[in-house]
Amino acid sequence: MSKRLTSGSKKTGGKSPYLVGLTNLAGNPGTRLELDLEFSLNPEWTNGVVELVGETEDFHVELTSLSEGVLARVTGEIPTTAQCSRCLDEVGDTILLDETQLFFFPEKLEAARQDAGDDAEDVLAVSDENEIDLEPLLRDNLVLSMSSLPLCEPDCQGLCPGCGERWDTLPPDHAHEVIDPRWAALGDLVKTLRDGDEKQ
Ligand SMILES: [Zn+2]
Ligand SMILES: [Zn+2]
Numbered sequence: 001m002s003k004r005l006t007s008g009s010k011k012t013g014g015k016s017p018y019l020v021g022l023t024n025l026a027g028n029p030g031t032r033l034e035l036d037l038e039f040s041l042n043p044e045w046t047n048g049v050v051e052l053v054g055e056t057e058d059f060h061v062e063l064t065s066l067s068e069g070v071l072a073r074v075t076g077e078i079p080t081t082a083q084c085s086r087c088l089d090e091v092g093d094t095i096l097l098d099e100t101q102l103f104f105f106p107e108k109l110e111a112a113r114q115d116a117g118d119d120a121e122d123v124l125a126v127s128d129e130n131e132i133d134l135e136p137l138l139r140d141n142l143v144l145s146m147s148s149l150p151l152c153e154p155d156c157q158g159l160c161p162g163c164g165e166r167w168d169t170l171p172p173d174h175a176h177e178v179i180d181p182r183w184a185a186l187g188d189l190v191k192t193l194r195d196g197d198e199k200q
Contacts, residue, residue, distance in 0.1 A: 017040055050081070052079070068105065078142060086157070
């Protein structure tokens with residue numbers, strides 16, 4: 001069963017807008033909670049090429065209580081926009097987010113960080129207020145899912161460097177006359193001589 005809640009759309013007292021309360025999950029291993037949440041999308045979540053569309057998005061959050069923490073699975077379909085890296089046309093896409101992350105209970109955190117060694121900073125915890133913050137999970141996975149070379153079609157032919165038209169709209173024999181630089185220099189010489197004649 002799933003409850004409809006609105007969260008993340010308003011920021012209160014400098015707290016993360018991506019906090020989710022765990023109610024009775026702590027200390028009850030095996031307990032599950034499913035939530036449909038609306039989170040605001042931060043426009044700074046971009047790889048510099050792809051951007052998120054819209055201000056908020058619906059996410060489905062499944063929480064499962066374990067002995068060492070709470071397992072959170074977050075799914076959502078998030079529309080994006082970008083420019084084709086070859087022809088500059090707009091490219092709309094959708095990120096299918098499906099990520100699972102374990103948040104350790106505060107009393108299990110120290111041991112978990114020791115086990116993680118060099119990755120200790122990536123170990124996330126349930127807060128003292130019995131909440132988890134989904135911001136790092138959402139931000140990191142959305143940004144990492146963005147393409148660095150978006151294409152409008154896998155075989156986009158791009159643009160003709162001579163005229164900037166799309167290759168797929170140009171006839172197959174389309175070409176630009178290329179002037180040999182040596183002839184171009186001769187043309188300049190002829191022009192200089194002619195200009196000189198006119199001044200006399
Ligand atoms: Zn293209
Ligand atoms: Zn051309």
